[in-house]
Amino acid sequence: MLQVPFIRENKELVIAGLVKRNIDAAGMVDQVISLDEDRRRIQTELDNTLAESNALSKEIGNLYKSGQVQEANELKDKTSKLKETSKELGETLNSKIEELNQLLYKIPNVPNSIVPKGSTDEDNEEVYREGDVPVLFDGALPHWELAKKYDIIDFELGNKITGAGFPVYKGKGAKLQRALITYFLDKNTTAGYTEYQLPHLVNEASGFGTGQLPDKEGQMYHVTEDNLYLIPTAEVPGTNIFRDVLLNESELPIAITGYTPCFRREAGSYGAHVRGLNRLHQFDKVEILRVEHPTQSYKALDGMVSHVKDILKELKLPYRILRLCGGDLGFTSALTYDFEVFSTAQDRWLEISSVSNFETFQANRLKLRFKNSEGKNELAHTLNGSSLALPRVLAGILENYQTEKGIVVPEVLRPYTGFTIID
Template identity: 75%
Template sequence: MLQLQAIRDNKSQIIEALKKRNLDASSLIEEVLTLDEKRRATQAQLDNTLAESNKISKEIGLLFKSGKAAEANVIKEKTVALKEASKNLGEVLNATASELKNLLYQIPNVPHKDVPAGNTEEDNQEVFREGDIPELSEGAQPHWELASKYNIIDFELGVKITAAGFPVYKGKGARLQRALIAYFLDKNTEAGYTEMQVPHLVNEASGFGTGQLPDKEGQMYHIGADNLYLIPTAEVPITNLLRDTILDNKNLPVLYTGYTPCFRREAGSYGAHVRGLNRLHQFDKVEIVRVENPENSYAALDGMVEHVKSILRDLQLPYRILRLCGGDLGFTAALTYDFEVFSTAQDRWLEISSVSNFEAYQANRLKLRYRDENNKPQLAHTLNGSALALPRVLAGIIENYQTPKGIKIPDVLVPYTGFEYID
């Protein structure tokens, strides 16, 4: 969430910047500032009341020591009223602070200056494109038909045992899925990321820490009996590893990677754009997470973009990079780049990665700090990216690598699969 001091000092600039998100935050910001004034005034009043109570308590002690018990008992009556006043002020302070925090949770991150204005994904800016789109033979098929033809993914069986959006990977399809996970993790660890295995369920505090709650509550699967959530991405548990932590500056950056299944209750829609692997409720993803000194976070973002590029070059898939516009930017992100792979059989681009800098927005929620050169705690910057999400990468491989002989496996994956073709 945004820092109160930043809102106080830069109210007009923040309101103007949030217009890139097509959000008029003026009334919300004013409400935050009004509540903040009330909170600070109540805190000052409480502090004064407690100070007066402490002063009187000391006076009472001195009077008793001096044998002036009657005088001490008269003054003692004042402390009763002061204690009651302190209790009431404390309750008002807690309620005001809670209301203020709930308002701050409603304000999205301020977009970086490079974020383009715009309302929808149509306004995103293409900033890079690489790779030749393959020319497929006549009769080339989309991945859902190839999955059935080669018996590698069974969508109907997933419906039988769970529901739509929960596919079953079979035989060489399962082996290819496992190969991609291992390859992504190896690629990430070679780049300096430490592999972490994390829980697939998180508590409310973790959801609030990275911003999935309360903004995306309806998109997550909730286990009511235990008040836990199935993770929508490994970003949530991995970033929360450092919640309520103060790091030494010399230990920055922190680089983590991890594989998890991901679970999303996204509202269903119909058509080829969500068919097969294009949109799932459960899917596998390998994530990269960084915690950085604010001075280095945008250089780190560029480095993450280059890292994802290197993976797609290894896979020899045609891709492009988009800088998301304000209207398409995630709630917690300051700047996001989306990677899309071109599916020749579907004749469309498929999103396969988002790489984002959250600046201090998540860190403020997480109380994730580092000590600067003066040993003073400062909020760190957090970043994360998909490296990569498997379903659409798998769809791109199945479709773009289809041949009359079968589906050719990208060379970089053959050591992991142990076979060169799915036939």
Template identity: 80%
Template sequence: MLQVPFIRDNKAIVVERLAKRNIDAAKLIDEVIVLDEKRRRLQTELDHTLAESNTLSKEIGHLFKSGKVEEANVLKAKTGALKETSKTLTDQLNTTAENLQEVLFQIPNVPHESVPEGNSEEDNEEIFKAGEIPTLHKGAQPHWELAKKYDIIDFELGNKITGAGFPVYKGKGARLQRALIAYFLDKNTAAGYTEYQLPHLINEASGIGTGQLPDKEGQMYHVTEDNLYLIPTAEVPGTNIFRNTVLNETDLPVGITGYTPCFRREAGSYGAHVRGLNRLHQFDKVEIIRVEHPTKSYQALDEMVNHVKAILEDLKLPYRILRLCAGDTSFASALTYDFEVFSTAQDRWLEVSSVSNFETFQANRLKLRFKNTNGKNELAHTLNGSSLALPRILAGILENYQTETGILIPEVLKPYTGFDII
């Protein structure tokens, strides 16, 4: 959530930057300023009313002690009227504050100045590419055919148990999945991230805190009876560890990592580009999350990008990095880099990670602050990244490492799998 003082002081910049997202925010920004002025006016009136009421209450006490009962009763009547006024002002203030928050919830984060303009993924900017695209043997297959051939992932069984988008991993497929999770966690903890095991359901406050709620796209699974939500990513419970928290500046930076299943409704499209592991309703992911000092968050973002690069290079998968355009950047992010692995069998790029800096947008919702050297509370910056999302990484390994005799296992994973080939 954008900070109101920032909006007030930078109205033209906010409107201009949000226009890069193809959003005409001028009306919403004006509404924020009007509501904030009303809120501040009501707060001032309420403060004056309460102060006057307190002063009269003390005076009434003195009058009663002095035996001036009649004068005291006159003032009591006046304090009664002031209490009614303060109640009315409090109700108006609360309504105005709620209306202001509702408007603020509609405004996405302001894109960083480096974010390119654009409407969709076609406008994203490629900034890095590495790795050799392998030449596969004749008759090489996409991963959904390999999964059936080697009996390692059963999409039809998942469809029977739950529905489309809930695959069942079997035998060496399950072992490879577990190996990837353990490897990612080991890489992250070796880099200084503290491992957490996190809840897979969150309450409404947690969804609001990281920007998933209000859920305009209807992408979250909602357990209505308990008003809980299945997590779309470990980012949500992980970042909410710090909700309503004041850290010391010396505590920063904070880095955590965790593995969770992720649940997304992903309503919509069909076709080869969403077949198999390309798009799922339930999938596994290992996340890295950082809480940073505002002056160091973009250095931290670069470090996170380099960390994910190192993992992909260990796996020896061809990959590229995209700087997302404003129209493809998520609601809460100021700047996002996407990592994509090339699937030779499908002849297309598959997204495997997003690494983002949210600046103060999430921290403002979360009330996540730190006490600076002057002893004042200041909003921290939050960042997160997939390190990594498993379905398309697994698809990339199955497809790029396939041979005529089986699927080879990347060297770095062999100590985790206990086998060299499927």
């Protein structure tokens, strides 16, 4: 959530920044400023009324002590009216604050200056590419056919048990999945991230804290009786560890990682682009999260990008990095880099990671602050990244590593799988 003082002091910058998201925010920005002016006026009136009431109460006490009962009783009538006025002003103030917050919840983060303009993913900028696309043999298959051929993932069984988008991993498929999770966690902890095991359901406050609510409410599975939400990513419970926390500057940076299943009610569609592991309602992901000093967050973002690059180099998968345009940028993000692996059998790029800097947007919602060197409370910056999302990484491995004799396991994963080929 953007801070009101930031909006007031940078009105034109906010409006121009949101144009990159294809949003005409001038009306909302003016409304925020107007509501804040009303809030401040009411707050001043309330403070003055309370101050007058407190002064009269002291005067009444002095009058009673001096035996001036009639004068004291006359002032009591006035304090009663002031208390009623204070109550009304308090209710009006709370209503105005709620109206202001509801409007602020609808305004996305302002994109970083280097975010390109654009409306769709076709306008994203490729900033890096590495790895050779393998030349496959005649008769090479997409991963959903490989899964059936080698009996390692059963999509029909998942559909029977739950529904479309809930695959069942079997045998060497399950072992390869587990190997990837462990490998990712080991890479992250070696890089200095502290591992956490996190809840798979969160409360409403946690959803608001990281910006999934109200923006993505329709994409989250909701346990209505308990008003809990299945997590769409470990980012939500992981970042909410720091909700309502005041850190010391010396505690920064904080880096954590965690593996969780993820649940998303994404609208279904048809075609090869969503077949097999390309789009699921339940999938596994290892996440990295950082809480940073504002002066260090973009250096930290570059470090996170380099970290994911190192993983993909070790897996020897061809990949590219995209800087997302304003129209494709997530609601809470100021700058996002997407990683995509090339799926040779499908002849297309598959997104496998997003690494983002949210600056103070989430921290403002979370009330995540640190005490700076001057002893003042300051909002921290939050960052997160997939390291990595498993389904499309697995799809890339199955398709790019297939041979006529079977699917070769990437060398870096063999200590985790205990086998070298799926045949």
